[in-house]
């Protein structure tokens with residue numbers, strides 16, 4: 443089976459979780475109707491946006507509300523979720539956390555953003571995660587990372603050398619660096635010979651205009667789906683056999699010489 447993956451490029455309402463849960467519910471219904479996906483991907487911090495100064499009030503306590511919300515939608519529509527990320531409030535800190543939920547509604551994995559993005563003040567309000575983003579969903583060996591993480595090729599490599607064939611990227615990437623977004627994603631796909639499924643947000647907040655241009659890139663570096671800058675949905679079929687074919691044609695994982703890289 444070749445799973446269909448859909449990215450929901452959302453225009454997130456700043457600091458308004460109630461509105462955003464409601465709009466995600468509507469967009470998921472639309473994505474299911476239009477694209478018939480097996481896996482749905484959401485963007486970064488989709489419940490709150492970058493309203494970091496109010497996280498005490500609006501972050502999700504232990505992510506409980508979001509996990510239940512995604513689990514109910516997963517069961518209702520028989521879809522897996524790479525559930526973007528949300529601000530997760532734990533005892534004395536807040537993380538930027540991604541939840542993976544399968545189509546039976548079961549919670550599979552969580553990953554909290556490792557590299558905090560100082561230009562958007564994350565280091566003042568959030569703490570880094572400590573776990574890798576490796577998981578398997580819909581039969582695909584996968585990794586999940588969050589936005590700024592894509593600037594750290596060694597972090598992505600730490601996942602592909604452990605078997606990841608699909609890299610999910612969830613983001614709130616601003617328009618002035620659209621060129622970096624596309625170039626970095628294409629590079630991560632080509633150098634790791636993996637699918638890259640990158641879900642960005644659309645719209646703006648008080649501090650940034652966001653780039654949209656969610657992308658699905660195959661392991662040869664071809665763009666198979668791309669959104670424009672507006673809110674919308676893109677989808678593509680993922681074929682794990684293509685990863686194997688590209689990796690056997692140019693066997694970079696066999697040819698690596700890590701003993702020389704330190």
Ligand SMILES: NC(=O)CCC(=O)C(=O)O
Pocket residue numbers: 486559562588589590591593613614615616619622
């Ligand atoms: N939300 C983010 O991590 C943004 C990262 C970004 O814009 C960059 O240029 O890197």
